[in-house]
Amino acid sequence: MKKISQITPHSVGTKAYNLHLIQKDGLRVPTFSVFSFDLFQSEEVQDFFTKQQEQYDNGEYSLDEFSQVLQEMVIDFFSREDFQVIDTFQSEQIGKEFSVRSSANVEDAAAASFAGQFTTKLFVPVSDLVAAIQASLLSLYQPSALSYYFDHQLTVGEVQLYVIVQEMIQGELSGVYFTANPQGLLNEHLIVVGEGVGSGIVEDRVATTMVTIHPEEQLSYFETTDQSPIITNEQQHLLTQMATQIMTLFGPYMDIEFTFRENELYVLQARPITKMSPEPSVILDNSNIVESYPVTTTPLTFSFIQEAYSSIFRGLAKRLLKNDEKTLAAFEPTFQQMIAQSNSRVYYQINNWYKLLQLLPFSKKVIPIWQEMLGVQTPQITDSVQISKFTHLKIMGRMMKSFVQAPSEMQQLEREFDQIFAYFNQNYHANASFDELYELFEQIKDQILAKWDVTLVNDLYAFIYTGILKKVHSTEAVQAEIAGIEQIESMKPVIELNKIIASIQKIENQDYRSLIQQLKSTDVQEFLVTNEHSLTKSIQQFILLFGDRAPEELKLETPTFRSQPQRLIQLIQQQLTLPIGTTVVEKPTTTHRTNFVLRWMRKRALLGIKYRESSRLNRTRIYGMMRLIFVTMGERLVEQKCLQQLDDVFYLTMSELFTLSKTQQAMQAEINQRKQKHLVDRQLPAFSRFVFTNQPFEKYPQNINQESVGNMTAQLQGIGCSQGIVRGQIIVVEDVQQMDVQQTYGKIIVTKMTDPGWVYLLTQAKGIIAEKGSLLSHTAIISRELGIPAVVNVQQATRQFKTNDWVEIDGQTGRIRRLKGENDKSELDDYSSKTK
Template sequence: MGAKAARLGELLRLGWPVPRGFVISPSALSDLVAQQGSLQILERAHRALTSGDGARALRAGLEAGDCLRELTLSATFRASLEAQCSALLEGPEIEGASVSGLPSLAVRSSALVEDGSQQSHAGQFSSVLNLRSVEAVFDAVTEVWASWFSERAIAYRQRWLQDQQAGVLSLAAVPAMAVLVQRMITPRCSGVLFTVHPVRGTRDELCLEAGPGLGEELAQGRLLPDLFVVRRPLDASSRFSISERSVARKERALRASIEHEGKLQFEPLPAAARRQPCLDDGEIIALCRLAVDLEQHCGAAVDLEWALDSAGRIFLLQVRPVTALAGSGPVRSHDARPLRARPLLWTQRFSGERWTEGATPLGWSIVQPALHHFTYWEVASERWLEGSEPSRLILGRPYFNLTIFRHLAFRLPGGAPPQFLLEMFPPDEQRELQEQAPLLPNLGLVVSVLGQMVRERRWERYRFNPRTNCADWEEFQPRFEAQIADLSVDFLEIGPGLKVLEVARQLMVDYLSIHLLSLLYAHLSYEGLGILLRSWGGLGGEALRAALVSQPADNETLRCNAALWRLAWQAQQLEEVRARLLREPLPSLSELEGCEGGTQFVTAFAEFLQAFGHRSSASWEIFASRWEDSPELPLQMIAGYLRGGLPVDPSLAERQRSEEREQAERLVRTRMGRTALRRLLPWRQQLFDRLLVLSRRYMALRENQRFSFDRLLLRMKRVLERLGALLERSGALGSGADIVFLEIDEVLELHEGRLAPDLASQRIEQRRQRFNRDLLAVHPDFLSGEEAVPVPLGHGAAGGDVLVGLGISSGRLRGRVRVLSRLEDMAALQPGEILVCRAADPGWTPLFLTAGALVFELGSVLSHGAVVAREYKLPAVVNVQGACSLLQDGMEVTVDGDRGTVTLHRALKGPMLRDELC
C-alpha cells in the first residue's frame, strides 16, 4: 500500500492522532485495467517510458493517463468504495468539519515507489482535497491513478531511469499505485517538524515551521512560514525551551472552497493576524513533545507533517524517518588526522566574491603584499604552517590560507566557534569544529604572533579599538577620497608615474589598516546580536536580525542601484529612448543622444557614471572592467529593467524596511522586558542597544568602505595604464596593455634596464596563455595541499535532490533558474527568476531588483550579496557547491534562505526528498 499509507495506518491503529481513512490497494487498479481491456495501452506506455526517447515517452504516457481517467468502476468496487466513503463522511465528528459544517475527504497518492530506498517520487503524484460526495471521490481516485503518467512524473522518472543500470529497472506496466482516502482536517494552521535540525544536523534541537491554513503553500515553497527552534530537555527534570523564533509576515491562508467542491481558495488574513505567530508557546511545546514520542516509537529521528484544528487538536498527516540531512550522522572527514596536523587548507570562500574573474599578475602583485602586511606572521608560519604565506594564486584565482584558523579555533564548553569562522571551512571540518574543536587555541602559535607583534610594534599597523574604528573611518574617508582624486594620471615620464603609484599603494595600506578590523568587528557584532536575541529574548531567525540592522539610506550600494532605477524610470518616460533601448543590439550613447529626449537621458547617464562609474563586477582586481570603461553594462541593466517591466521603486522598499526595523525594535524590547525584574533592572536592554548601535555602524561600513576603495582601484588602473603606454613609447613593451602580465617588481626592473624587453616579452606571452587557460579551469572551493577537497552536493532520499548551502537572507521562493556565468549575460535574466552565479560583487547587485531569489557558489553572511539581498528581502543561499553546473536554465527549484537549501523540483540526478502536504 506504499510507505505513506502503511505508516499512517500503523500509527492510527496504535492510537496516534491520524485522520481516519482507508486504502485502495494497487490490485484494484490492476483488476480494473484487466477487466476493461486497457492493458495494451499501458504496456505501450511502459515500453515508451523505458525506451530513453523522452518525446515518445511523453506522448504514450499522456495517452495512458487519459485511459486511466476513463476507467469505469465495477459495481462491486463502486459499492465498496461508497460504503467506505459514507462511513467516513457520516462518522463521528472527532476531526471537525471541513467547510461550513460539512465533512469532507482527501484523496492522496500512496504509490509503492514513494518514500522508497531508491526512488521517492515525492511530490510527483496528485492529491485531491475538499471532496464532499462519493461521486467526487470516484473521480479523484482515477485522477490520482492517472497522475502516474503526468508530465512532471514522466520527466522525473525518465531522468531517474537514465541514471540506473539496465538490470535494476522494475517499473511495471500497471502503476503500483495505492490510494489513501482520509477524513480531511480544517486546519487553523499546519506545517512540518524535524526532530533533528535539518541544516545544523544538531540532535538537541527540533525545528518547527508553521503557516496558516492548509499546508500546500508551505510545502511548495510559496509561503514563508513562522520558524521555531526548540531545545530538548537535558534530563527528566528539565523542560523543552524555545531558543529561536522567527515570525513571518503572512498575507493570506489557503482554505477549502465553500462554493466549489474539490477546490481550494486563498483568503486574506485580518491585519491583526498578519504579524502574529501561528502557534502559541503551549502549542509549540505540545507538537515537540508529540514529535519526540514519535521519534522514540520509530527508533529514529522523524520528519512529520501536522495540522492543528480550530480546537487546538493536533493531527499527523505524514511521518517519515529522517535518513539524510545536512550535517546528520557521525563526523566523516576526508582526513583522519587531527585538524591541526593536516595539510594546508586553501579556500576561495573569502576571495571568490572579490575576484569573480581571473587575477592579473600585475594586479595581484600589488594587492597581495598589502594584504600580507597585515596577515603574514612569518615566525608562526615557519613553525606551524609549513612556511606558507597567507594567500597565493592557484589557476589564476586568489586562494587564502585557512590553516592558521585551525590553530586559532576553539570552543567554550557547550558552545562552538564563531559562525563567521565556521562558514569558511568545508562542511566536514565545520562539523568537526562544532563538535570536537579544542577547548583552547594553539597557545604556542598565539604566543608567537603576540611576540612578533610586540617586537616589531605591529600593533601600530591596525586600528584595533572596536569603539573607535568607525570614527577612525569617518575621519579618514574624506581625506582618502581627496587623496585619490589628487593621484595624477597626466605624468609624462615613467619615474614620476612610479612615484604616483607608490602613493596609491600606501593609500591601499592605510585603507586596509581600518577596513580589515572593520570587517572583523562587523562579523563579531552581527553574530553577537544573534546570540543576545536567542539567549535574552528567545528570538531568532535571520529576518529579525536583518531588520534590526537595516539602514538602506546609509548604504552606498543601495544608493547606486536606486540611481540606476531612476535612470530606467526616466528612459521609460522618453518614448523614443525607451524604444531604442529595447532594440537589439543595444544602442551606443551617441545613438541615444540623437533621438528625441536622448540628450536629456545621456546627460543624466553621464552624471550617474561620474558618481558610480568606478563600480565593477570583480572590483578587487585592479584591471577589472569598470562601468566607466564599459558603460554598456549599466546601460544593459537599464534595458533589462525596461524589458521585464520596471521593478518596484527601491525607495518604497526602503520605507517598508524602516517600518520593519521599528517593529523589530518594539518586539525585542517587549521580549527583553517581559518580567517586572527585567523592567526594573534593564541592563540587558541597555547592553543590547549599545551592541545594536555598533552593529549598525559596522554594517554600513561593510558596503561604504568598499565603495570608496573601488575609487582607489580605478585610479590605480589609470596610473598603470599610463605607465604601460609610456613603456610602449619607450620600446620596452610591444603594447602598453601587456603591462598586466608583468609583476610590479618586473615593471620597475624593465624601467631601470635590469629586465631585457625580449625576456619581458617572453614572460608576457607565457602568462597570457596561462591566464586564458586558467579562465576555463575548474576552481575548487577548497584545496588540501594541492588536492581538491570533496564537498557534498546535498542530500535526498536517494541522493542529491536538495542542495545544501548557507542561508544568508530569509525567505522562501519557488521559481525558475537562470544561471549567469558573466555579468555580460544579464539580458537573459527575467523578472522573478532565481539568479544562480559563482559569486556576486557589488557590481552584480543591480540585478537583484529583477531576481526573485539568489543562489551563489561562494559567499558569507556578511558578503556584499548577502547585505543587499537582505535589504531587498530576497531569499538567498550561498556556498552551494556546484550550483552553476547542477542547476540549469528553466529548472524549477525552491530557495529556502532560512534552511540554507535549494530543492530541485525537476531532479537532475536522483529523486525528490520532500512530499507535499495533504
C-alpha cells in the first residue's frame, strides 16, 4: 500500500479528488489521507481478472460464485500488501477514530454514481484500520457491485479502488444538499437533514426534515417528519453558500454530503446527481398569467381555462395555416398544453408559446417584444415544428392581413359578444335543469371561442405598436399614455359605482341611504328583488354589467358581486362612511404629439390597448356566465345528492361535472382529498418558474414549516422518490434475513427501512413502500438507480398492510391506492391507458 502525496485527477478516484478540490477552494473538509493498493498494478492480478471474467461470461460461474472467487483472490493478495505506511499512520494517530470510504476510479460519475455499492466504515478505531480497509476493498467484488458493473458495460479488470481514511467528525446535524431536485426539477434545491451522522439519515434510522429552496427567487420552505430537526437561518445560509461554491467547482447539479459540528460546517463528499438530464424539457412560467390566476386555482377553473386556451390557440393556428392539416396535426399536442398546473397554481408552458410564436413573421423581432410585454424574465426559446418556406410566406401574408384588420375584427367581436351576453341573460334562469344548463354552456362556449383568437392578434397588435413607441420615444411618456387609455374600460365599474354612491349621498336620498346602511347581508337578495327605488335598479344594472369584476375574477371559485350581491352592498356601506368626494375618479390627462409618425403610432398602440381592455372586461363576463352555469349545476347535483355541498363543484373537472349527473359516480372521497391538497398547496411559496427535465410533477408535502396539515384522506400518502406507477401484491418484510428473492419476486415490498444489502430483493421486486426514508435514503437511491417505483415515509405501513394485499403505488407523487384484488383488471387497464 502507498499513501498518495500528490493528488491529481488520475492518481486517485473521483471522490478523493473532489474532496481535494473542495478543501483547496477553502471549504472545511475533515482531514483525510488517500491510500492505493499494489495489487491493482500486478500483471498476475489483471490476468486473473481477465480469465475469471471470461469464465463468468461463458456461464461457468453464477454471480455469487464469481463474487466468491474474486473476493478470495483479493484477500490473498491484500495480505501481501506492504502495510508499513499504515503502521506509520497508526502510530501518528493514536486514540483517534476515522471513517473509511471507497474512492473507485468508476465512482461518482454523472452517468453512474455507484451509490451504496461500496462499503463505508464509520467510527473506526485506529487499531482497526486494516480490517476496515479490507472490507472496503472486498465490497468492490460483492454481487451487487458486480451486477452494477455489468449493467454499465464494465469488466472487473477496469475497476480499481483507492481508499480514503478520514478524520471521523461526530456531527450534531448531518444531511445532503441536492443542487437540483433528483426527480427532475433543475431550478430547485433540496436539503435533507437529520440529527447525528449521515449514516443514520441514509439508513432511515432518524427523522429527517426536507428544505426546498428556489435560489433565484430566494424562496424556501421546509417539511418535517416526526420530531425532525429544523435548521437555523444561519445554517441554511452557510449551506447555500457552500452549494454555490461547489457548483462553481464541479457543475450545476450536485449531490453534497455535509455535517455540522459545534456550528462548523464540514463537507464530507460531493458528486454529480446521476441520471439527471442537463437540458430542460418543460418550462413552466407564471409571468403575466399569475395576474389572472393568483395564488391557487381549483380543478374546475383549470380545466375550463385549459380548454379555452387550447381552443383559442388552435383557432389562431387555423387562421394562419388555413387548410394545412398536416402542420395543424403536428401542433395539436402544443395546443393541448399551452398552460399547466403545478400544486394548484397556473403556469404557461412557455416552450409551447415559443413554438407558436415562431410561426409568426419576423418572430425574432416579435418574441423579444412579447417577452418584455408579458414580463418573461428568462427567455429560453425552443425549436418549432419545421415548415416550408412557402408555408412561411403564406403565413406572413395571412398574418399581415389579420394585423391590419385587427381593430375592425375586434369591433365586430364586441358587437357579437354583446349579443351573446344578452342571449345568456335571456336564457339563463336559476331553476334550469342540468341538461338545460349544459346546452346553454355549449352554445355560449362555441359562439365565444369560434372567433376569440382575434384577441391574440390584437394583443400582438398592441404589443408591437407599444414596443415601437418605446423604441422611438421615452418610456415614461408612453407609459403615461397607456395608463390613460387603460382606464377607459378598466375603470368603468369604479366610475359607475361612484355615481351610485354619489347619488345615495344626496340629501334627497337620505332615507334610502339609511335603509342601505342598515341592510343585513341575509336580506340583500330579497331587497334587490322587491325594492322599487331607482337607485336599487341602478344597483341591479351595475351587477348585470359589472358584477363579475372582482379580485381573482377569472377563478370560477371566486365569489363576485353577481354570485354574492351582499358583497356589493357591504362595499357600498363601507364607501358611504367615507367623506363625500373621496371616491371620485379623475380622468388622467394624456399628451399629444405633433410629429405625424408618432401620432400615428400612438393611435395604433392606443387602439390595440383599448380593444385589449374591452376584451378583458368581456372575458370577465364570460367567466361570470360560466360561473353561474357551473354553480347552478352544482345546486342540481346537491339536490341529487351527488355532492355534499355546493362548493364541492369547484373540485371537479369540467368533464367530471358534466357526467356526474348521469353516472352518479362516488366522487366525494376524491373531492375531499382535492380540497385538502388545495389547502396544503396554498401554504407553499408561489414559485414563478419551474424547469423540468421531463414532464411536470406535483409536490405532495405533508408537514410544511412545522404546521401539520392533517390526514390527506383515507388514501395513503408518502414521499415519492422514484418515478413510475406499479400495481401488484404486497409482501410485508419484518426480517430481511428470512427473505429470499423468490419470495419477493414480482411483489411490492413493504418494510420499515432498507439498507444496501436489500439491492437483490429490490431488483426482483415491482416496487417498495417504506415507513422511513427521504430522497437521499438507500431506498430512494437504489430504487432510482434500478428504475422501480418507491414511496417512503409512509407511517405504520407494515401495520396497515398485510402480505397478499393488492395496491397501486405512484413513485412520483407518493400516492398509494388499495385495490380489491387481482380481478380488478378492467379498471386498472383503463386507468393505465389514460396515464400513458
